[in-house]
Amino acid sequence: MTGTADAVPCGRAHSVSMKRILTLGTAAVLTLGAVTASGSAEGDLAAHGWAGTWAASPAAAVANTPQGYPNYSIRNVVHTSAGGNQARVRLSNTFGTAPLTFGHVTLAVAADGPRAAGGTMRTLTFGGQSTVVVPAGGEVLSDPAWLRVPADADLLVTTYVPTPSGPVTYHPLARQTSFFTRAGDFAGEESGASFTEQTAVWHYVSEVDVRGPARGTVVTLGDSITDGAHSTPGANRRWPDRLSDRLHGRLGVLNAGISGNRLLLDGGASGRNALARLADDVLTSGDVRTLIVLEGINDIQQNPHQTDPAMIVSALRQIVAQAKAQGIRVVGGTLTPFKGWKIYDPTLEKTRQAVNSFIRTSGIYDGVVDFDAAVRDPADPLAMLPAYDSGDHLHPNDAGYQRMADAVPLTLL
Incomplete structure (x- = not known):
């Protein structure tokens, strides 16, 4: 076990x-x-109707x-x-x-x-x-x-x-x-x-799923940052948990994060790529109203590194298209800083910046949550603010996850 x-x-x-x-x-x-x-x-x-109250992606x-x-x-x-x-x-x-x-x-x-x-x-x-x-x-x-x-x-x-x-x-x-x-x-x-x-x-x-006062479901599709890596065990301090606290049960929140997950490649215990699992983990869940997408940093920083932002953008476009085809509102989340992470380099950073520029300016999303701006260090914008950093310079701590949840405009949901 x-x-x-x-x-x-x-x-x-x-x-x-x-x-x-x-x-x-x-x-x-x-x-x-x-x-x-x-x-x-x-x-x-x-x-x-039915709303999702909890989820963990296989x-x-x-x-x-x-x-x-x-x-x-x-x-x-x-x-x-x-x-x-x-x-x-x-x-x-x-x-x-x-x-x-x-x-x-x-x-x-x-x-x-x-x-x-x-x-x-x-x-x-x-x-x-x-x-x-x-x-x-x-x-x-x-x-x-x-x-x-x-x-x-x-x-x-x-x-x-x-x-x-x-x-x-x-x-x-x-x-x-x-x-x-x-x-x-x-x-x-x-x-x-x-x-x-x-x-x-x-x-x-x-x-x-539950049937009660909730008027639909928000699904958060992501990787270890959505899955809550380095959050306090047993305390429900992942950013989707903190978002749920802000909603007070008006909407259900489902966590479709898998640690290590990528947009373009499968990966052992990191699950099928996000496009391959989209139908199972998002589109067929209970009364999905809004999808928040925070994926792509592992395509950049994991081996093999994806340094062509067009490949990542193509996958994000397809996630948006498939979700919107089901009548689901889609919110894009910018990729958070990772300067100081063990494999960080300027080429990988350039890719992250290009992807974030697309998320912010493409207009394909129904709204954008600028997670990058929420947790970065104003004195060193390519790095996470130390107060929000778990210590590995990639994953937030509890305070960082709270900051991410606070950055989500509830009007987008």
């Missing part, structure tokens, strides 16, 4: 997207009757898990951005190579650690059944469950896999402690006493 990833199998991006769309469509048909038959909602939160398969995690119950701790009276959960076998059986899946409001708040444990169903099989490369969406989900709170999504399944899909940079047991099905255990082992990654779960 350490979360070390193998390389992603080649040639699967298109089939994954299609399988997901088909699976979501089936789930929508199956759950419609369940929603109608359930009667009035628990609680009194005004309900609009990044890779856990290394050395050819049989998966049979007989494991894994209790993933996730943090909400919006509240509601109903919830549904998305589970992923994106990087699996064989069908994956979930024998028992539950959702609960967290009390502390692996313990669920009293009376909140819900068994999730899939087309009315408590067991579901997810094909290799696919995802499933649960039926809606009546549960009063608070905004800005932790939930527990627990999965039990009874049989060998093949490699386990996961998100490596959780900055959150979750829990597991190898001893069988404890998905419905409220006390959490059986969950004696810990993991620093998220397994299987990729999204939680």
Whole structure:
């Protein structure tokens, strides 16, 4: 359960997207009757459409898990951005190579650690059944469950896999402690006493949606800076978390950042390139209203270096075009400074400046967030302000992430 990833199998991006769309469509048909038959909602939160409240993009398969995690119950701790009276959960076998059986899946409001708040444990169903099989490369969406989900709170999504399944899909940079047991099905255990082992990654779960007062979803597509690298573990201080705090549940916020992710190339535990995963991680999420894009610095600074800004610009144009084709507003984020980072040089900086000039002046976006201007040092504009620097000169610290969130004009969302 350490979360070390193998390389992603080649040639699967298109089939994954299609399988997901088909699976979501089936789930929508199956759950419609369940929603109608359930009667009035628990609680009194005004309900609009579905909005995403939490997400973590599937990044890779856990290394050395050819049989998966049979007989494991894994209790993933996730943090909400919006509240509601109903919830549904998305589970992923994106990087699996064989069908994956979930024998028992539950959702609960967290009390502390692996313990669920009293009376909140819900068994999730899939087309009315408590067991579901997810094909290799696919995802499933649960039926809606009546549960009063608070905004800005932790939930527990627990999965039990009874049989060998093949490699386990996961998100490596959780900055959150979750829990597991190898001893069988404890998905419905409220006390959490059986969950004696810990993991620093998220397994299987990729999204939680709620139905409540939120009027849509903001998705933040990015790399480690969006994923929250170097933020305080367990404190939810990534910049999308801080943006959510400013919105007070009026919109859901989904984090589609993957550490190391690039626009143009795949990269092991860094996931499929942003264009390849756009449909899965953005376009089919719950009622997406706005997309904020902060991608490209890894294309510049990672090997092989992309020093032709036209290549990066081409990918950004395509992300904007595909999102707008789905009626999604797109906001561009400028690439933040990295002078002092271990491989920084003037050629790479020139590329960053050219990309940022395009983001600021091209006019293809519905709005621009100048993250670069927000965190740079006025005395040395190619570098991050020391007060915002985690120390590696590439990733912000908690204060830097707060500054990035504060730089987003809420009127753009």
